[in-house]
Amino acid sequence: MTQSVKVFAPATVANLGPGFDIIGMAVSEPGDIVIANHCSQPGIFIRQIIGDNGQLTMDATQNTAGIAAEFVRQQIAPHAGVELRIEKGLPLASGLGSSAASAVAAAVAVNALFGNPLTKYQLLPALLAAEASVSGQHLDNAAPSLFGGIVLANGTAMEDIHLLPVGPHLGNETSFVLVSPEMKLPTSEARRVLPTQILFSDMVAQTKGIATLIHAIHLDDVRLFAKALMMDRIIYNARKCLIPHSEAIIDLAMSEGALAGIISGGGPTLMMMTPDNTIAEKVQHTIREFYRQHSLNVTTRIVKIAVQGAKII
Ligand code: HSE
Numbered sequence: 001m002t003q004s005v006k007v008f009a010p011a012t013v014a015n016l017g018p019g020f021d022i023i024g025m026a027v028s029e030p031g032d033i034v035i036a037n038h039c040s041q042p043g044i045f046i047r048q049i050i051g052d053n054g055q056l057t058m059d060a061t062q063n064t065a066g067i068a069a070e071f072v073r074q075q076i077a078p079h080a081g082v083e084l085r086i087e088k089g090l091p092l093a094s095g096l097g098s099s100a101a102s103a104v105a106a107a108v109a110v111n112a113l114f115g116n117p118l119t120k121y122q123l124l125p126a127l128l129a130a131e132a133s134v135s136g137q138h139l140d141n142a143a144p145s146l147f148g149g150i151v152l153a154n155g156t157a158m159e160d161i162h163l164l165p166v167g168p169h170l171g172n173e174t175s176f177v178l179v180s181p182e183m184k185l186p187t188s189e190a191r192r193v194l195p196t197q198i199l200f201s202d203m204v205a206q207t208k209g210i211a212t213l214i215h216a217i218h219l220d221d222v223r224l225f226a227k228a229l230m231m232d233r234i235i236y237n238a239r240k241c242l243i244p245h246s247e248a249i250i251d252l253a254m255s256e257g258a259l260a261g262i263i264s265g266g267g268p269t270l271m272m273m274t275p276d277n278t279i280a281e282k283v284q285h286t287i288r289e290f291y292r293q294h295s296l297n298v299t300t301r302i303v304k305i306a307v308q309g310a311k312i313i
Helices: 064-076 098-113 121-132 142-147 168-173 187-192 200-219 222-229 234-242 246-255 277-293
Strands: 004-014 023-039 043-050 081-087 150-153 161-164 175-181 260-263 270-274 298-303
Touching (some): 043 064, 098 121, 246 270
Antiparallel strands (some): 150 161
């Protein structure tokens, strides 16, 4: 029997523009790591969490990694004991799917520890249970972190999860700049500002955006993809006030050659889409300079789409 498994699960940008709550994309970094080992006492035990500055609970019934791990354990080895060590590479409450990545890494690790009796699709209920405990019943972060690439998560059942094709233009050439200001914005807070009703004309515009986005993905059309990202104005308009200087930063990035700028998940991370690495570096430099001039701390990363999702390392 495998004694120890170490799994990496990538960060995700959910809400790809108009794809609110239904489309997410895995990115090459950052990610969370979970190490799972057998132990003699039945149950799931979180032994260590590093990288969270002591902010996450070690109580496995409250932590998303613990919840997902326990769900999987109950299904495949209810009499076994597993201890987890979690290395948080993702900043908390940053809009990059932190809770989902930990849950994905834990579910994959526990499954692998017992010889992978479940398929990735069969891990989805465990991820849903974990996500429901923190941000509601949606898999737009967890599914892309698990499978990689760009995922349409139309609901919570296996058949609702559709892996979209990532062609060479979007997958290899396009670079994304993730801009994470040093602040926490819990998803619950970012959801509180959303409108409960929208104009009919906004519904039509949003529908146009999501249709364009899906079409662009299937065509592997970088410019159309960028255009579609910018077609959401319902969610972006409601949330932009929660992230200081968000509009100015997106405008700045566009003036340096970025093709699009959106809020990642519930924020505060912003994601700039650029056509290549050279422009990504230019955009990154200018944005860092902006934050420096405003005496604000920020972490920036240049990333690609992570075509592979959670993996054993
Ligand atoms: N789709 C979610 C939101 C992502 O934007 O609220 C955060 O879990």
